[in-house]
Amino acid sequence: MGMFEDDHPLKGEMFQILKPDGTLQSGMKPPLSDQETFHLYQKMVFIRLADQRALMLQRQGRMGTYAPIWGQEACQVGSAVLLQREDWIFPAFRELGATLMMGIPLKTIYLYWMGYEEGSRAPQGINVLPVSIPVGTHPLHAVGTAWAAKIRGDQIVTVAYFGDGATSKGDFHEAMNFAGVFRTPTIFFCQNNQFAISVPRKIQTASKTIAQKAIAYGMDGIQVDGNDLFAVYAVTKEAIHKARSGGGATLIEGVTYRFGPHTTADDPTKYRKEEEIEFWKPLDPLIRLELYLQGRGLWSEEIKKRITDEAQKEIDQAVNEAEALPIPEAEEIFKYVFSEMTPPLKEQMEYLKGTLSS
Numbered sequence: 001m002g003m004f005e006d007d008h009p010l011k012g013e014m015f016q017i018l019k020p021d022g023t024l025q026s027g028m029k030p031p032l033s034d035q036e037t038f039h040l041y042q043k044m045v046f047i048r049l050a051d052q053r054a055l056m057l058q059r060q061g062r063m064g065t066y067a068p069i070w071g072q073e074a075c076q077v078g079s080a081v082l083l084q085r086e087d088w089i090f091p092a093f094r095e096l097g098a099t100l101m102m103g104i105p106l107k108t109i110y111l112y113w114m115g116y117e118e119g120s121r122a123p124q125g126i127n128v129l130p131v132s133i134p135v136g137t138h139p140l141h142a143v144g145t146a147w148a149a150k151i152r153g154d155q156i157v158t159v160a161y162f163g164d165g166a167t168s169k170g171d172f173h174e175a176m177n178f179a180g181v182f183r184t185p186t187i188f189f190c191q192n193n194q195f196a197i198s199v200p201r202k203i204q205t206a207s208k209t210i211a212q213k214a215i216a217y218g219m220d221g222i223q224v225d226g227n228d229l230f231a232v233y234a235v236t237k238e239a240i241h242k243a244r245s246g247g248g249a250t251l252i253e254g255v256t257y258r259f260g261p262h263t264t265a266d267d268p269t270k271y272r273k274e275e276e277i278e279f280w281k282p283l284d285p286l287i288r289l290e291l292y293l294q295g296r297g298l299w300s301e302e303i304k305k306r307i308t309d310e311a312q313k314e315i316d317q318a319v320n321e322a323e324a325l326p327i328p329e330a331e332e333i334f335k336y337v338f339s340e341m342t343p344p345l346k347e348q349m350e351y352l353k354g355t356l357s358s
């Protein structure tokens with residue numbers, strides 16, 4: 001039997017390879033070599049530090065707002081690393097990790113949150129759509145792109161990243177239905193980080209799991225430990241293989257936790273207890289990878305310090321480059337909405353210019 005039958009969502013089991021103590025589930029093999037694992041660990045450290053830096057920049061008034069991914073690194077690295085240049089990703093707004101893995105420069109990501117339109121532009125040949133602030137709308141775009149590719153005979157895969165909250169949107173269900181009927185090569189990657197701002201997962205949906213929603217749409221669904229790099233990698237690999245060989249879409253539910261605030265405008269102490277954070281702390285995706293690598297003789301505090309120092313230098317450079325740009329013009333807000341500005345947008349732009357000059 002294949003992975004999707006073995007771990008059918010109605011069995012109520014979460015797929016896991018690497019346990020929180022850094023040892024493997026019995027009978028399981030790591031899907032990555034030591035060298036590959038170390039490489040991805042390094043990426044995850046970089047992403048965590050780049051994420052923390054963004055939070056600091058915002059607190060210092062050097063960035064408008066920011067949606068931290070702290071805790072969700074394994075979900076994003078373990079999946080995006082498997083994509084090829086021709087594939088496409090459709091991010092929500094908490095995808096620093098996945099977008100960096102696809103080749104978006106850190107400077108560009110920072111520029112987005114600093115308010116520059118330039119921050120929404122992927123370099124030529126990097127197939128990453130701009131941040132989707134409207135919750136849950138982009139799975140439709142991922143399905144449409146996948147369907148177009150299927151018609152053209154391009155063997156690509158599209159991945160939509162979204163949260164548990166997005167699964168309550170009509171758009172999500174339309175996208176799932178269409179993907180099921182037309183068997184599009186799409187991966188719906190739901191990062192179930194337990195909250196949609198202050199709304200906890202248990203009142204987001206009455207379904208036992210998010211993964212099981214796939215059944216209604218005639219596609220495979222799987223719940224995976226989203227803090228386990230190996231499990232995320234293995235599941236996504238299978239879903240990609242299936243999609244490329246004409247087997248259609250998959251819904252992956254990565255069970256994870258958002259350690260930080262929803263965005264820098266949020267105060268999570270208003271809706272969650274310290275005990276809950278304490279419960280999740282030992283499940284941190286970086287901790288178990290460090291324990292695993294230590295067991296393989298590849299990790300020590302000194303090694304971590306070395307890769308941290310290297311990462312901080314690279315992050316410093318991205319910050320310096322982003323901050324070297326002149327302050328953006330207010331008109332930019334209106335300029336890139338449509339290829340030609342509509343009369344109401346023109347009117348709004350003139351109004352804003354008038355207010356700024358008065």
Ligand SMILES: Cc1ncc(C[n+]2csc(CCOP(=O)(O)OP(=O)(O)O)c2C)c(N)n1
Binds near residue numbers: 134162163
């Ligand atoms: C259509 C729409 N409705 C409401 C909002 C306000 N909003 C921003 S993020 C968010 C919660 C999203 O939760 P989830 O999909 O679980 O993703 P997460 O933020 O946890 O990554 C809401 C309601 C929005 N941006 N778009």
